[in-house]
Amino acid sequence: xAQNTQIDPRGPRFGATITxxxxxxxxxxxxxxxxxxxxxxxxxxxxxxFLIGTVFGTSRHPFGWLFRTFVKPRLSAPKELEDARxxxxxxxxxxxxxxxxxxxxxxxxxxxxxxxxxxxxLASALQAYVGFCLGCQMYLGxxxxxxxxA
Amino acid sequence: xxxxxxxxLLVALVALVAxxxxxxxxxxxxxxxxxxxxxxxxxxxxxxxxxxxxxELSTRVTFLQFSTDFCTFCGPTAxxxxxxxxxxxxxxxLEINVTDRLDLVKKYxxxxxxxxxxxxxxxxxxxxxSGAPKAHTLVTEIGNFDI
Numbered sequence: 180x181a182q183n184t185q186i187d188p189r190g191p192r193f194g195a196t197i198t199x200x201x202x203x204x205x206x207x208x209x210x211x212x213x214x215x216x217x218x219x220x221x222x223x224x225x226x227x228x229f230l231i232g233t234v235f236g237t238s239r240h241p242f243g244w245l246f247r248t249f250v251k252p253r254l255s256a257p258k259e260l261e262d263a264r265x266x267x268x269x270x271x272x273x274x275x276x277x278x279x280x281x282x283x284x285x286x287x288x289x290x291x292x293x294x295x296x297x298x299x300x301l302a303s304a305l306q307a308y309v310g311f312c313l314g315c316q317m318y319l320g321x322x323x324x325x326x327x328x329a
Numbered sequence: 330x331x332x333x334x335x336x337x338l339l340v341a342l343v344a345l346v347a348x349x350x351x352x353x354x355x356x357x358x359x360x361x362x363x364x365x366x367x368x369x370x371x372x373x374x375x376x377x378x379x380x381x382x383x384x385e386l387s388t389r390v391t392f393l394q395f396s397t398d399f400c401t402f403c404g405p406t407a408x409x410x411x412x413x414x415x416x417x418x419x420x421x422x423l424e425i426n427v428t429d430r431l432d433l434v435k436k437y438x439x440x441x442x443x444x445x446x447x448x449x450x451x452x453x454x455x456x457x458x459s460g461a462p463k464a465h466t467l468v469t470e471i472g473n474f475d476i
Contacts, residue, residue, distance in 0.1 A: 188401075207339060210330045261401060268399040300342055301349070309350040310401075316441050318399045319427075319434055 185260035186238055188310075191269075193250055194232075194242035195306035198273070201225055202303055206296035218292055219284045225299070226277035232270030236263055240270070269306065269314030273299065357460030360447065360470055368452040369393060374433070376425045387421030390474050391448040392467075394424040395439055402461040406443040413467060420471065449474070 201221065208218035232240040238247075276298050283291025302313040321327060374393075376383040392410050396403035410422035427433050427442070437444070445458040447470050455473065458466060 203339060203342075206342070207335055210335050210338065259405065262398075262404055265399045265401045297342055301346055304343075304346040305350055305353075308346070309353065311350060311353050312401045315399050315401050318397060319439055319441060322431060323434060323440075 184236075184238075184263040186263045186266075187246075187251065187257040188259070188261040189254065189257065190243055190246045190251075191237045191266035192307050192310065193246045194237055194240060195303045196308075197242050197245075198225070198228075199300060199303040199307050202296050202299040206293055206300055209293040209296050210290070215284070215292060218296070219281065222277055222280050222284070222292065222296065226274060226281065229270050229274035229277055232267065233274050237266045237270060238263065265312055265315040268318060269302075269312050272314035272317065273302070276302070358458065358463040358466060360456040360458045360462075360466050362456050363454045365454065367454050369446065369448060369454065371452065374425055376423050378423060383423055386448060386450060386452055387419065388450050389419035389421075390471055391421045391423060391450075391452075393446040393448055394422065395427050395433070395437065395442055395444045395446075396424055397426065397428045397442045399428075400442040403443045406445065406461045409462065409464075409467075410445070417471070419474070 202225070205218045205221045205225070208214040208221070228241065237243050276295055280292050280295025280299075283295060305311040305313050371384060371386070374383075392413075394403070394406060394410060396407070407422070407424050410420075410424075414420050414422040425433070427439065433439070437446070441459060443459075443461065445462055447455045447458065449455055456470060458470075
């Protein structure tokens with residue numbers, strides 16, 4: 180197997196923390212009709228961020244840049260590195276969830292946006308605070324269901 | 330929706346995160362005994378180790394690790410089992426990437442990776458370890474082999 184890109188695992192976790200705060204705000208705003216538009220706009224921003232992460236990987240994501248520039252210099256060297264592909268796959272799952280949320284919003288499904296934001300909140304919190312990559316966990320399950328091919 | 334209800338829902342979400350996180354932490358890396366009597370088929374697995382196709386198991390304990398490309402803990406698990414293999418002559422570590430082997434994923438009912446099967450010398454599956462194995466789990470598993 181070819182040598183795969185290795186990254187500091189704290190990078191994606193840092194990014195997930197920001198995503199988590201963002202999804203909490205979206206969730207909160209999405210619960211009220213009057214602020215749902217704001218939530219949808221923020222969700223669109225999240226979707227664009229996930230798209231960047233999906234295409235270019237978490238290191239070249241804006242949050243990855245923030246991590247490298249402002250956070251990493253203050254940390255000690257990482258104890259171990261991790262494969263760059265799992266967090267990149269998780270970005271694709273995040274993109275999928277945010278697109279679903281926006282579609283539900285446009286279809287005017289009640290609380291569709293809030294439910295999608297809640298899913299995003301759950302996944303990003305598990306990644307950020309527990310180190311558990313829900314998107315990665317779903318990989319084989321989705322493959323088995325035939326949702327996508329490799 | 331009132332401010333209180335919204336805050337309440339957010340708190341409920343945080344609680345859900347805590348519950349899922351705790352369940353995952355408690356369950357991951359533990360061994361589950363298997364008494365199906367099923368044996369693995371090395372020819373079908375076609376595992377390549379150090380440039381050679383593996384045709385033999387350890388005469389004692391084999392840890393057969395299933396991995397994918399999108400797996401946070403597969404690398405660390407492989408490193409852990411390789412270290413064990415080097416320090417204990419009774420232990421063999423085999424790893425197979427099943428990203429493109431959906432047949433094996435279905436056959437061995439793999440829901441997540443890493444999944445490590447503990448095999449005896451005949452290839453009979455003794456237990457399954459889902460997630461990164463805990464160190465004491467491995468010690469217990471090897472201990473079960475009466476070496």
